[in-house]
Amino acid sequence: MDEQVYHIPALLQESINSLNIKPNGIYVDATFGGGGHSRAIVDQLSPEGHLYSFDQDRDAIDRAFTDPRLTVVYSNFRFLPNFMRFYGHTDDVDGILADLGVSFHHFDDADRGFSFRFEGPLDMRMNRNASLTAAKLINESDEERLAEIFYLYGELKTSRKIAREIIKTRSQKPIETISQLVDIVTPLLDKRQTKKELACIFQALRIVVNDEIDVLRRFLLATAKVLKPGGRLAIITYHSLEDRLVKNFMKTGNLEGKAEKDFYGRNLSPFKPLGGKPIVPSDEEIERNPRSRSAKLRVAEKI
Numbered sequence: 118m119d120e121q122v123y124h125i126p127a128l129l130q131e132s133i134n135s136l137n138i139k140p141n142g143i144y145v146d147a148t149f150g151g152g153g154h155s156r157a158i159v160d161q162l163s164p165e166g167h168l169y170s171f172d173q174d175r176d177a178i179d180r181a182f183t184d185p186r187l188t189v190v191y192s193n194f195r196f197l198p199n200f201m202r203f204y205g206h207t208d209d210v211d212g213i214l215a216d217l218g219v220s221f222h223h224f225d226d227a228d229r230g231f232s233f234r235f236e237g238p239l240d241m242r243m244n245r246n247a248s249l250t251a252a253k254l255i256n257e258s259d260e261e262r263l264a265e266i267f268y269l270y271g272e273l274k275t276s277r278k279i280a281r282e283i284i285k286t287r288s289q290k291p292i293e294t295i296s297q298l299v300d301i302v303t304p305l306l307d308k309r310q311t312k313k314e315l316a317c318i319f320q321a322l323r324i325v326v327n328d329e330i331d332v333l334r335r336f337l338l339a340t341a342k343v344l345k346p347g348g349r350l351a352i353i354t355y356h357s358l359e360d361r362l363v364k365n366f367m368k369t370g371n372l373e374g375k376a377e378k379d380f381y382g383r384n385l386s387p388f389k390p391l392g393g394k395p396i397v398p399s400d401e402e403i404e405r406n407p408r409s410r411s412a413k414l415r416v417a418e419k420i
Contacts, residue, residue, distance in 0.1 A: 125221065126153030127353055127409040131396050132214055133157045135351040135416040141165040142211035145201070145343075147194035147336065149177050150220045155187065158214070162186045169204060171197070173244040176222065193244065195335045201343045212349040213340050217333070217359050218412065219323070227295075231323060233315045236296050241319075241326045251322045252293050260284045270330075270358065271321030273314060278305050320356065333359060337366045341387045344419040350388065351416045360395070360413055367417035388417040 140163035149172035173193040230240035239252035263280035306314040354360040365374030370386035395413035
C-alpha cells in the first residue's frame with residue numbers, strides 16, 4: 118500500500134508553512150500516519166536538522182520511510198517529553214506538528230472497525246496491543262456510562278435511547294460486529310441524517326477506546342515544556358472537542374481557557390496564537406480530499 122492510499126495529509130502546505138522551518142532545526146511530527154507531513158518537513162531540513170515522528174500504530178511504523186534526518190518513535194505522543202528527554206532535546210524543539218485525524222487506512226480497513234461502511238469486528242484501537250476495544254466498551258459499560266459517551270463525545274441528543282437499546286440487546290447476545298451495532302442504533306437516528314449520526318456514534322466510541330481527549334490534554338501541556346522560545350506549535354483538529362481544547366490552550370496556556378495575568382495585566386500564557394481564525398482547507402483541497410472538509414489548523418508561537 119503506497120503512502121497516498123494509506124493517508125492523504127490535510128492542509129499539507131499550510132501546516133508546513135506554519136512551522137517556519139529552519140534547515141538545522143529540531144522538529145516533531147506527533148502523528149506520523151502515512152508520513153506525508155513528515156516527508157515534507159524532512160525535505161526542508163539540512164543534514165544538521167532532525168525530525169522525530171511518533172505513531173502508536175505498528176502498521177504506520179512498518180511503512181515509514183527511512184532518512185538519516187528522521188527518527189520514528191513507536192509510541193503514543195502523550196509520552197512526548199519522555200522521548201525528547203531520551204533523545205537529548207528536553208526544551209530545545211523548534212516546532213511541533215500534530216494532525217489529529219484518523220488515517221484513511223484505518224477507515225478503509227474493515228478489520229480495524231473504525232467505519233460503519235464495512236462489516237468487521239468492533240475494534241477501533243489505534244494501538245492494537247491495547248486491551249480496550251469498542252466491543253468490550255459496549256458490552257461492559259453500564260447504561261449511564263454509554264449515554265455519557267454518546268452525549269459528550271458524539272454530541273447526540275438521543276444518547277440515552279441509544280444506550281438503553283444497546284443494554285437491552287446485549288442482554289440477549291454480545292454485540293461484537295459493526296453490523297450488529299448499526300442495526301441496533303439506526304432505528305433511533307434521524308432519517309434525514311443517518312450517516313452523520315452513525316459517524317458521531319463511531320467517533321464517540323473511538324475517542325474513548327483510544328483515550329483521545331486525555332492524551333491530547335497531556336500532549337498540549339507537554340508542548341510548552343519541550344518547545345524553545347520562538348518555537349511553533351501547529352495542530353490540525355477535526356471535531357469541536359479537540360478544537361476547543363487546542364484553542365483554549367494556545368490562547369491562555371491552560372486547558373480551561375481561563376486567562377491568567379500578572380500584576381501588570383500581562384497575559385501569562387506561554388504561547389501567542391498566530392492568526393485570529395483557524396486555517397481551513399480550500400475548495401480545491403476538499404474536492405481532492407473530501408475527508409479534509411472538517412479540518413482546522415491552529416498555530417501558536419512559544420513566547
